[in-house]
Structure formats: C-alpha cells, structure tokens
Amino acid sequence: MAGILEQEILENDTLGNRFLTFQLDKEVYGIEIRYVTEIIGTQAITEVPEMPGYIRGIINLRGKIIPVMDVRLRFKKKFKEYNDRTCVIVVNVDDLSLGLIVDSVSEVVAIPGTEIAEPPEMGKDGDKYIMGIGKNGNEVKLLLDCDKLLKYKEQEIFEATR
16 A cells, blocks of 8 residues: 555655645544655664653664654554554655654545635644645545644754664
C-alpha cells in the first residue's frame, strides 16, 4: 500500500492543495504532500534520554538518523500499541527530517482552497497545529500545519539527536 501512495505523491507533487491523509482513532488528518518524503512501516526505535514523551526516539533510515514522533502522544491521546497498519510518515521541513508515527495512512486527496475553512478559535493552544478544516464530500479532515507541528520545540530535539 505504501508503494502506491508514494507513487501518487510523486506524480501529483506539483499540483498543489494535495494532502496525505492519515488516521488517529476515528479522526482523519491531512498534511501537505510537499512535506512528505516517504512512508515506511514501523521499525526498531532507539530511545534517546531526556526527550519529550511524544518523541519515541530515533531510527536509522538507510544511514540517516531520524527522530520519530508519535502523533497520538503529541496530541495528548492515549498510547496505542503499534500494529501492521501503523506507519511512519517521513516529512522534511526546512531540511529537518522527522518521522511521524500514525495509526494508518489513508490516501492522497486534493482539497481546493475554497473547501478549506479556518479552524475555530479553541483557546490559546487548542488550534496551534491546525491550519484549516478541509471539506471533502461529506468528510471533514483536520489539516495540520507542519511547520508548527515540527518546530514547537523540535529544534532542541534535532540538536540532541545529531
């Protein structure tokens, strides 16, 4: 399944407003495919001392050390054991690579800008990672702001894992 998604991402990367969607529990989230470099299955994670709880550790991906974040834990959801549907979405923002552990990857969808609404006001921190609400047919997808998701305190994480 990951191979098909990777091919679709490569073919549609220049079309804009395309989002890789993934699930955490019953919620569907999306991230802009321009940030996605690849999708892999879970693999051995080496823990790094004194990292935030949502940073599970680091992986060695073809010789490159990449920190991995459990998105469930980042969003203060209960930890769920990894299974055969669990994926790691490797993203790159400003030359920083990070693996996002998600319950499952769904599909690549195009959501026109006219179908993206501003997130509702949810207090000072409630919407810090959400850039918009995408409407796709009868479904709603929470579109994440990769810059904010990865850079909240990640500079320290990247420095600690180099």
